[in-house]
Amino acid sequence: MRQAKLAQRVAGIEPFHVMDILARARALESQGRRVIHMEIGEPDFPTPPAIVEAGIAALKSGHTHYTQATGLPALRQAIAESYSSVARPSAHRVIVTPGASGALALTFAALLDPGAEVLLADPGYPCNRQLVHLFGGVARSVPVDAASDYQLTAEMIRMHWSPRTVAVLLASPSNPTGTLVSDVELARIVHTVSELGGTLIVDEIYHGLTYGVDARSALAHSPDVFIVNSFSKYYGMTGWRLGWLVVPEPYVDAVDRLAQNVFLAPSTPAQHAALLAFDPEVHKELERRRAIFAERRDYLLPALRALGFGIPVTPRGAFYLYANCSAFTTDSEAFARELLDVSGVALTPGIDFGVHKPEQHVRFSYATELANLREGVRRIAAHLQR
Amino acid sequence: MRQAKLAQRVAGIEPFHVMDILARARALESQGRRVIHMEIGEPDFPTPPAIVEAGIAALKSGHTHYTQATGLPALRQAIAESYSSVARPSAHRVIVTPGASGALALTFAALLDPGAEVLLADPGYPCNRQLVHLFGGVARSVPVDAASDYQLTAEMIRMHWSPRTVAVLLASPSNPTGTLVSDVELARIVHTVSELGGTLIVDEIYHGLTYGVDARSALAHSPDVFIVNSFSKYYGMTGWRLGWLVVPEPYVDAVDRLAQNVFLAPSTPAQHAALLAFDPEVHKELERRRAIFAERRDYLLPALRALGFGIPVTPRGAFYLYANCSAFTTDSEAFARELLDVSGVALTPGIDFGVHKPEQHVRFSYATELANLREGVRRIAAHLQR
Numbered sequence: 001m002r003q004a005k006l007a008q009r010v011a012g013i014e015p016f017h018v019m020d021i022l023a024r025a026r027a028l029e030s031q032g033r034r035v036i037h038m039e040i041g042e043p044d045f046p047t048p049p050a051i052v053e054a055g056i057a058a059l060k061s062g063h064t065h066y067t068q069a070t071g072l073p074a075l076r077q078a079i080a081e082s083y084s085s086v087a088r089p090s091a092h093r094v095i096v097t098p099g100a101s102g103a104l105a106l107t108f109a110a111l112l113d114p115g116a117e118v119l120l121a122d123p124g125y126p127c128n129r130q131l132v133h134l135f136g137g138v139a140r141s142v143p144v145d146a147a148s149d150y151q152l153t154a155e156m157i158r159m160h161w162s163p164r165t166v167a168v169l170l171a172s173p174s175n176p177t178g179t180l181v182s183d184v185e186l187a188r189i190v191h192t193v194s195e196l197g198g199t200l201i202v203d204e205i206y207h208g209l210t211y212g213v214d215a216r217s218a219l220a221h222s223p224d225v226f227i228v229n230s231f232s233k234y235y236g237m238t239g240w241r242l243g244w245l246v247v248p249e250p251y252v253d254a255v256d257r258l259a260q261n262v263f264l265a266p267s268t269p270a271q272h273a274a275l276l277a278f279d280p281e282v283h284k285e286l287e288r289r290r291a292i293f294a295e296r297r298d299y300l301l302p303a304l305r306a307l308g309f310g311i312p313v314t315p316r317g318a319f320y321l322y323a324n325c326s327a328f329t330t331d332s333e334a335f336a337r338e339l340l341d342v343s344g345v346a347l348t349p350g351i352d353f354g355v356h357k358p359e360q361h362v363r364f365s366y367a368t369e370l371a372n373l374r375e376g377v378r379r380i381a382a383h384l385q386r
Numbered sequence: 387m388r389q390a391k392l393a394q395r396v397a398g399i400e401p402f403h404v405m406d407i408l409a410r411a412r413a414l415e416s417q418g419r420r421v422i423h424m425e426i427g428e429p430d431f432p433t434p435p436a437i438v439e440a441g442i443a444a445l446k447s448g449h450t451h452y453t454q455a456t457g458l459p460a461l462r463q464a465i466a467e468s469y470s471s472v473a474r475p476s477a478h479r480v481i482v483t484p485g486a487s488g489a490l491a492l493t494f495a496a497l498l499d500p501g502a503e504v505l506l507a508d509p510g511y512p513c514n515r516q517l518v519h520l521f522g523g524v525a526r527s528v529p530v531d532a533a534s535d536y537q538l539t540a541e542m543i544r545m546h547w548s549p550r551t552v553a554v555l556l557a558s559p560s561n562p563t564g565t566l567v568s569d570v571e572l573a574r575i576v577h578t579v580s581e582l583g584g585t586l587i588v589d590e591i592y593h594g595l596t597y598g599v600d601a602r603s604a605l606a607h608s609p610d611v612f613i614v615n616s617f618s619k620y621y622g623m624t625g626w627r628l629g630w631l632v633v634p635e636p637y638v639d640a641v642d643r644l645a646q647n648v649f650l651a652p653s654t655p656a657q658h659a660a661l662l663a664f665d666p667e668v669h670k671e672l673e674r675r676r677a678i679f680a681e682r683r684d685y686l687l688p689a690l691r692a693l694g695f696g697i698p699v700t701p702r703g704a705f706y707l708y709a710n711c712s713a714f715t716t717d718s719e720a721f722a723r724e725l726l727d728v729s730g731v732a733l734t735p736g737i738d739f740g741v742h743k744p745e746q747h748v749r750f751s752y753a754t755e756l757a758n759l760r761e762g763v764r765r766i767a768a769h770l771q772r
Contacts, residue, residue, distance in 0.1 A: 002610050004636035005585065007499045013643045047450040056442050064433040064625045098484050098627065101649045109520055113393045114500060130647035134495055136522050224388050239450045239654030241484065250390035257399045261516035263487045267653050268625030269441065
């Protein structure tokens with residue numbers, strides 16, 4: 001057997017460290033141990049029944065052939081109409097994609113020439129950086145902390161802009177920090193990126209999952225932004241792999257051509273199912289779930305702070321808390337591994353999210369029931385007092 | 387509104403000309419005209435009922451969450467076992483992907499550094515070339531004709547190899563020509579590419595759809611090839627967007643990491659449905675369909691030849707005939723447009739498949755009922771006698 005001759009880009013792609021945590025957790029469980037999962041990055045709720053029923057009905061009706069590369073016209077229309085009137089794009093600008101991953105791939109394929117730089121926050125979702133590299137770009141990570149709610153600001157963007165910078169990627173709410181870019185700052189960023197001649201991309205996949213606040217789409221500030229969104233998180237459709245991209249009008253044709261070549265079309269049954277995602281009854285169920293996530297955050301945040309974890313900014317979205325654990329360790333990865341092995345609580349170490357002080361941080365997910373969170377906190381408390 | 391600032395790669399991506407044909411066909415149909423569709427690139431059969439039922443059962447059982455990035459272990463196992471004993475890979479080497487597009491994307495991401503060349507046949511499936519470009523590679527099209535069954539040969543590969551060549555992509559059966567690489571030539575190619583220090587990638591998505599012959603997987607010749615396959619064509623699952631990749635052992639970990647970052651996971655309901663694809667009863671149904679495709683080819687091939695189309699090699703797979711139309715025109719695209727407008731028959735012009743004599747060729751698809759094919763031939767005959 002011959003040795004692998006890998007492209008250079010592959011060397012830069014680390015496996016997610018949480019995969020090791022997950023594998024260890026499964027191993028412990030197979031030995032009969034009960035593990036509290038606070039490392040998981042997907043909602044614990046199943047897809048709402050009405051959406052599932054729509055998927056089943058589509059299959060029964062024989063909707064198993066390709067759709068247009070940009071998606072079913074009715075779904076593009078429904079997505080467009082889901083935006084508030086100040087932000088609403090024409091359906092023509094909405095491209096249905098295989099997950100937010102597909103939307104980001106199209107975006108970077110459309111925007112990035114070799115060596116083109118994209119600014120993004122560190123800590124941040126690791127796949128976004130990898131996708132930039134995959135399409136020949138350079139991901140320029142800008143360290144962020146509590147002072148800016150773990151988000152980029154217009155000022156930082158101006159400061160880190162180089163002649164090779166072509167785009168900025170925001171994620172609001174952010175994974176791993178759960179924090180939002182304020183509407184005021186978002187307006188400044190839109191203005192700044194435009195002035196600098198770049199393109200703003202906003203990952204809004206956790207929209208809908210915000211607590212005590214509603215996140216406004218960046219589309220409310222400009223039609224010139226790229227918006228990445230997904231049916232995975234708020235709509236509970238992770239396994240269906242369906243997302244969307246809203247592109248500025250001048251990019252529609254190019255992105256359509258790219259979609260035809262990159263993935264031909266998004267899943268047909270998933271698209272038919274997603275038509276029910278905007279149904280008023282489904283909306284009620286999704287808002288009920290949102291209230292449950294809010295309740296979990298309201299329990300977990302003060303509980304972790306009381307234990308000595310540093311969470312200086314109140315996270316208002318997604319289902320994550322990004323916590324400074326330097327009161328207990330200088331190596332968050334070893335801390336996470338020990339917490340799992342000794343006390344059966346699984347977390348994601350900071351290293352999965354960047355190079356800016358990852359050893360001081362862990363990510364808690366509250367995509368698990370309140371009872372589990374309580375048991376997790378009890379175990380962590382006991383673990384820390386050993 | 388600002389002008390689009392597109393990456394250079396986008397300029398190189400032409401829209402599929404068949405999309406224009408399709409749009410014109412739909413327009414004619416909306417005026418009440420009946421169009422014979424011989425331009426379509428997907429089977430006219432729906433997904434076999436047992437597979438659909440398995441998808442429905444999966445949804446009813448709540449299988450709506452992510453799976454592993456590389457796919458359900460049971461599905462990887464079932465795919466591995468679907469290969470004959472001489473070709474069978476370990477399940478570990480099978481990566482489930484969002485369609486063959488996803489499999490090719492992973493392959494090129496793993497193999498191509500900027501400027502790396504991939505040899506492929508012209509005419510050939512256009513998305514393959516575009517995906518090479520998308521990942522920074524250079525698609526080197528090698529003109530092929532009837533003398534080599536419209537396929538690359540070991541000799542051509544040796545002749546066109548350059549210091550920058552890293553891989554060869556075969557498609558057997560081929561879209562648009564329906565021809566296969568013979569098993570003897572395949573063995574030579576495997577040997578030659580290995581000797582040259584490159585990697586062989588074989589697109590086997592039309593395996594199963596061969597007539598009077600069984601296509602042997604390139605895995606029978608070497609464990610060092612990349613195999614791209616799909617549930618779309620033989621298994622009739624186009625809209626589900628599910629394919630797979632078999633990688634050489636040394637590439638498994640890298641491709642797993644890429645999959646985690648590029649698309650997270652393939653569709654969960656589709657994977658559960660595909661578990662039924664290898665069921666003996668489904669196999670019977672698929673073989674029945676295969677016989678129907680054979681019957682259509684056996685009608686259409688002599689009928690077109692009798693009309694004066696040049697089809698020098700008997701196509702033994704897929705559902706396409708690539709026909710020389712230079713007896714009737716010097717511009718196959720204009721010919722296709724006129725045939726549609728005047729006589730209501732839709733074909734795909736050669737230009738969608740490359741730059742090697744496209745103006746002399748059109749592609750006929752027989753993914754439509756025999757009665758439609760007969761009517762199409764009748765109309766074409768009348769059209770040519772005007």
